[in-house]
Amino acid sequence: MKPSGTGAETSSPCLTGCWFAYTMEIYGERRSKMSKVEKFGPRLKMLIDExxxxxxxxxKDLNVSVGVLSDWxxxxxxxxxxxxxxLTEYFGVTADYLLGLTDASTIDTDIRISCDTTRLSEKAVKILSSMEKSDVEKLSKLIEFYNTIR
Structure with a gap:
């Protein structure tokens, strides 16, 4: 899947947090009014404490200054x-979670939320998450066509 606007290839959309953002875009879920910066700091502190x-x-582990980390x-x-x-690799969380775009901290939680939201099976969500966006759109059109001819 290619994250929107970057042209970069990724083997697993969930690892970069793109799949969840894409899912939210499809289903039009509202994001909280709280900004990324307002959510990021408390999340980082919580992860450090946990x-x-x-x-x-x-x-030291991230090779940044204490001052920079404090600013974050x-x-x-x-x-x-x-x-x-x-940070996502260090704490084992998704970028979406770290940035406050979702309350699902791991990929498995993202998949469960997607299953609940879409009423698709876990297997179906995993298959869709591994597909290119253009292929998902083609599949959607194929399903629409099938539904019109039944």
């Missing part, structure tokens, strides 16, 4: 894409 680590040790936590700044990816 993991039982210090800001200093995280800063306090909502003064938002990390760049490469730092977000490091």
């Amino acid at each position: 993991k039982g680590i210090t800001v200093r040790s995280l800063a 936590q306090n909502g003064n700044k938002t990390p760049r894409g490469d730092s977000i990816m490091k």
Whole structure:
């Protein structure tokens, strides 16, 4: 799947958080009024607390300064894409969760939410999530056509 506007290839859309954003776009779910920066800081602090680590040790592991990490936590700044990816790998969460776009912290939770929202089976959601957006659109048109001729 190609994330919108980047042209970059990814083997698993969920790993970059693109699938959930795409799912939200399809079903028109509203996002919270709270901005990414307002959600990101508290989420980061919660993840640090849950993991039982210090800001200093995280800063060292991510190769960023304690001041930068503090700015992220306090909502003064938002990390760049490469730092977000490091954080998602470090904490084992999706970028969508980290940025406050979803309350589903892992890919499996994203799949369960998608199943609940779409009433599709887990297998169907996994198949759709591995498909290119253009193929999903073609499949949707094929289903519409089938429904008109039955």
